[in-house]
Amino acid sequence: MPEPAWQVAVRQAFAHHSQRYGTHRLRAEVQAQDHRGSRWRICPVLKAHGLRAQQPCSFVPRTTETDPAVRAAPNRLLGQPAPTAPNRVWVGDITYLPRQGGGWLYLAVWLARCLRKIVGWHVRETMPEDLVSEALRRALVVRRPAAGLIVHSDQGRQYTATRFKDLVSRYGAVQSMSRRDNCYDNAHAESFWSRFKAELLDGGSFPGLAEARLEISHHIAYYNTTQHGTPPFSAQL
Structure with a gap:
């Protein structure tokens, strides 16, 4: 039995993007080609062919660099109730x-x-x-x-x-x-x-x-x- 076209599209998209795309982006890719496919349908296809997106390296860059010489603003949220209106x-x-x-x-x-x-x-x-x-x-x-x-x-x-x-x-x-x-x-x-x-x-x-x-x-x-x-x-x- 021939492989369904949408499954072929999944494998082709996975290969085209150098094995970097997971199910979320693969779904968008095949849907853009007018194929129906949810993340839950795509997962078994990848698993059946032994395909798994490459994972990023474990190194975590530091995104917070503080300057002890700079005076910080106070924490104005301490002890305050959660806002109940937008843009507060x-x-x-x-x-x-x-x-x-x-x-x-x-x-x-x-x-x-x-x-x-x-x-x-x-x-x-x-x-x-x-x-x-x-x-x-x-x-x-x-x-x-x-x-x-x-x-x-x-x-x-x-x-x-x-x-x-x-x-x-x-x-x-x-x-x-x-x-x-x-x-x-x-x-x-x-x-x-x-x-x-x-x-x-x-x-x-x-x-x-x-x-x-x-x-x-x-x-x-x-x-x-x-x-x-x-x-x-x-x-x-």
């Missing part, structure tokens, strides 16, 4: 994404604390100061939050930079920071990464920055729309 608290963080052939890309996001939706993001090949400020600027321009928005992060040098502080002040926002070496103070942002990266990467890696930007954009639209079964993010904010 945004939390930010940076993570790394594996790149094919070695190396990393760095993604900065800002999350609306109330709805756990992504309001702004930016990805680069390095971690300059404007990685987080550009992500925040985009969010501020689109969302136009009222004055008094709390912008919370860790004490990384990108968040203590003068340009970032000026941006926060210019939009009438208030800066808040985790206490030094206390990961629990920014747990809302850090816990977000486990699900988001697992679905985005699905065991694979990115060929380069352009491909990463495209896939991240698509995945954020998917994440914001399907998070907790809520309607599209734009309708909520």
